[in-house]
Amino acid sequence: MEFxxxxxxxxxxxxxxxxxxxxxxxxxxxxxxxxLFFLGIGAWFTASVLALTEVSLTVQMIIFLVSSLVTLILLRSWLHSIFFGDSNEEDDSVNVDDAPATGIVTEAIMPPGLGRVKYGGSFWQATADESISVDTVVRIIERKNLIVHVSPLHAEETV
Structure with a gap:
């Protein structure tokens, strides 16, 4: 006998x-x-069905799985863009300006390691092909996510 x-x-x-x-x-x-958000929706949907009618545990599990999967497939990308934003829709000030940009090294860059550059009013992690000392003016060559690739700006160069 089962207890x-x-x-x-x-x-x-x-x-x-x-x-x-x-x-x-x-x-x-x-x-x-x-x-897990969609599993919560599936659980609440199952609770709603059970409030209206009585079904077996097997049917409850099927309702839970199907409703969770359907909401996950249909709504995840749409809700993700609402809650987390869509980075493709917004340009920040760094991406909008196509003019050549410069920055100042605030933490020495020793390849292959990262240094730090003050650029565009913010501090960025930076990489370079050569060692660059603190307080050197650098040209911003490329920006990938939150890391900029720089090269030293020589006295004869102007931006």
């Missing part, structure tokens, strides 16, 4: 699915990956 706790028997499956949804939502806040 089942009287407390578990007295708890409504609707409440269990609802609380499971909350657990998924809270876990999403702790471990953001934007996947």
């Amino acid at each position: 089942v706790s009287p407390l578990i028997e007295s708890v409504s499956p609707v409440l269990i699915w609802f609380l499971l949804g909350i657990v998924f939502f809270v876990t999403e806040l702790i471990l953001p990956g934007f996947i």
